[in-house]
Amino acid sequence: MLLINCPYCGERPELEFVHGGQAHIARPGNPAECSDQQWAEYLYRRDNIKGVHAERWRHVHGCGRFFNALRDTTSDQFLATYKVGEQPPAQPRKATA
Amino acid sequence: MSHALRTASGGRINRSRTVRFTFDGRELSGFEGDTLASALLANGVHLVGRSFKYHRPRGVLSAGPEEPNALVQIRRDAARVTPNLRATEVELYEGLAAQSQNRWPSLQLDVGAVNSLLSPFIPAGFYYKTFMWPRRAWQWLYEPRIRAAAGLGRAPAQPDPDSYCNRFAHCDVLVVGAGPAGLAAAHAAAESGARVILCEEQPQLGGSLLSEQEPGEALGEGEWLARTIQGLMTHPRVTVLTRTTAFGYFPHNLLGLEQRLTEHLAQPDPRQPRERQWQVRARQVVLATGAIERPLVFPGNDRPGIMLAGAARSYLNRYGVLAGRRAVLVTASDEAYRSALDLHRAGATVAAIIDVRPQASGELAEAARRAGLPVHTATTVIGTSGRLRVKSIRIQKLDAQGRPEAAAERIVCDLVLMSGGHTPSVHLFSQSRGTLHWNEALQAFLPGQSPEKARCAGACRGIFSADAARRDGQSAGALAARDAGLAVGTVISAPRLLETDGAAAPGQLPQPAGRPAAKAFVDWQNDVTSRDLSLAAREGFRSIEHVKRYTTTGMATDQGKTSNLNALGIVARQMGKAIPEVGLTTFRMPYTPVTFGSFAGYSRGELFDPVRTTPIHDWAVRKAAVFEDVGLWKRARYFPRNGESMHAAVTRECRAVRSGCGLFDASTLGKIEVVGKDAVTFMNRLYTNGWTSLAVGRCRYGILLRDDGFIYDDGIVARIAEDRFHVTTTTGGAARVLAMMEDYLQTEWRDLGVWLTSTTEQWAVIAVQGPSARHVLEGLVQDADLSAAALPHMSVAPGRICGVPMRLFRVSFTGELGFEINVPADFGSAVWEAVYEAGQPHGIAPYGTEAMHVLRAEKGYIIVGQDTDGTVTPDDAGLAWAIGTRKPDFLGKRALERPAMRSPDRKQLVGLLSAEPHVVLEEGAQILPDARATPPTRPIGHVTSSYYSATLGRSIALALVRAGRKRMGQTLYVPAANGNLPVQVVSPVFYDPKGSRQNA
């Protein structure tokens, strides 16, 4: 069970959160202008990264807020969590142990 | 008292407290402080079980959690029978009743042992190779036989009457293992100011020191053990957990601990929990999990009386038991000489020390020679004898090329001790995803880096001597405290790894060529031999993970604690590779088996899952409603009167709604209050419908799509004020719709001024449906006009009922004149009863979800999740009218424009009437275009809802059918038990298609 640092509440066990998929995928501002291919990419294409991955979490059984996180998928260590709208912090080279 | 093999004195047992117990019904006794294994050995009992595959007689191999042979079943009563317990860890208590396993009719005479004679025909992969043909034989021959032959022990026949509990804990430093390294680590961390949890699987602290005659001596100073234990037990920052196994290492330093609270008690208080499972989140972890002695692989190495050298030393020094009177030691390391020396001092004969190394010149080997013990170097074991107990061992001296140098020699003995060196217990470290690296000198994998905040100390990282392990622990404990953020003084430096104490290369002992040797066991519990492993490698298995699964090595309940490395050595040699090139199989939790009870904890019976009930629930219970589970909700399914069948009750309830008045508890409907200056914008972007034109006081049926264009949820939405919507969702969809709304609001449309509040449990919803509904309510409602002109279909009005404030909806999910009264939940029950009373003159009847389903199906109203399945668009469901086509955007709009979503060949919602009106089609049944179609064929759709409609006097069904709307009037076919049943495609609206009833 991961220990997740909610940017609003602090460290809480994973039980209080739900995972929200890959982060930083903005809904196209004008969908009508998207080609079918572009729309399909937006809907379905996701990265499957071995390494540092930006993902969404929601502290559903806490403050209810969505936020983003950088997690190393090889070690499950979080490099950072940050609020919606913020840029991901510069990535350290390696997950800290 | 027949403790024939008990020493006159010594050990950590309480000789003044005799404990009686039975083994396979035989009455025996031991002392307080014994394990079942030590007590059996004290009574001269070596034969304790039969092996899994060949049913070979087996004895106690070890003195700890690695035990593969001595698995027993402990019975307290019919409900408390625990199989597969390791006798080496079972603490003796008065009246303990143990049984051996995997034998019939008795341990001494076991019919299954015939498998041993058949063993040439049971090679590795036997199961995969043999039971292939004929296929039908699986059912009546192979599977029943395998099931009868397999399995160790029996499950109890009654439910578990004991209770189990869970606890969450946090600490600065968790120390696993209380040997010299762990004790020192816990002490150093606590002294540095850390809050420490120290967990130890044994009942006492001390680890390997408990098996020393003078633990102080082993550490180079007296009294250290007692002083340290005393200090830890009384330390305010230290929690000591004994009888507690750290079974799993989970991400971010969460460890699972299983604490056994009553297993060791003769008369446990039934009110006391039997086990407690801890989930400990530690800032820092120190693993001091020790090492496990490696057996040697030689022909006939599995007879009772053949055990690990260190185990025999434990039985002697800790329990005062001589495991035998005439011992032979087979070793590849100096350390094991201690066992021979201790047995010699205790009065046993050491008939020989067989050292497989070319020379044995260490201090301990010299001590053995000085004591007159015969040491044979460059010698191997080529066989043993003895059926139920080892009687002799055959040895062979080999030259440098591995050829016999002299005639083989037979040595009579009743005990064979073996030691291939020690394997550090890296199980938990590896579970933490720590890397391991191979140490050539120690012939062992040692821990490297862990991504977790963990460090290893002592024998589990190859620091074997007690004194060095203690210093290593002291250093690790202080460093852990420092890394947990505590101010620490000087930290002593960790001892260097000593690579002098040799170890045998894992694998089989050298054997003279050309000799058909007896079985040499690698995995005792799963009966895997060196030959099985060589065969697997010869047959082309290259990955050690595949070899493991093919031969089943390491897959028994001991997870290969004693066998994995030897198996690896044999496979590596066969493949001509080095051990680290072949790699290691994955370590998985649990370290030792954990009971289901401890995982379940409190979550049993009523506490297994939460139950949600509505404010009207108790009334429904009083009316003998039959309930169904809808998610976590209990919903009344129907209200049988006077022993009615479900069919009769549903028919009556439907009639009441269609002809008079029905009363339905719709409180479980999801309800979300959408409020704010941008509420209408938000609703426009979210739902397919146009909301700008919806006037205050009016309702609209809304459809919510995912952005991929498929129906996600639906429900009535009412506009309460310009900036306030009362949104209802399906019962099951309430939480996920709110989550989806929050998602868009928080991440995509953060500029919108909108607030979302779940009000599902704040409103009780009472649906009053039927031609008499208005008359029923007239006398109860205040401040609201119920007339069709003032409150037409699909409108909402504030008001009061029985003096209680309400939101009164004029809506219908039945097709009849209908109202849904929303009142604060606390008034739900009182208002419900008032309506029920007022409805008596009109023949009001409560109806359940079953009648609700029939009534809505008669009207062709879909249920999301039943008539849709995540691949249905609004147009597919016949709901294109609910799409606000003039809106620039809404969730799913772009996806609906894809060509595939507009194909005329999509599955569409239609009604079906079976040719036989009394046949109710099966929900989920496939639909075929051709009467003569037989499998394999492609169905063109399926039945989604199907009921008997009392109103229409016949069965009806809803279905999704390819290009269904173009097939109106066609005959299609539904496969049934007695052939393909003809059905006619009709409109999904079976009743009152013009809607005049609901508009009344």
Ligand SMILES: [Zn+2]
């Ligand atoms: Zn939070």
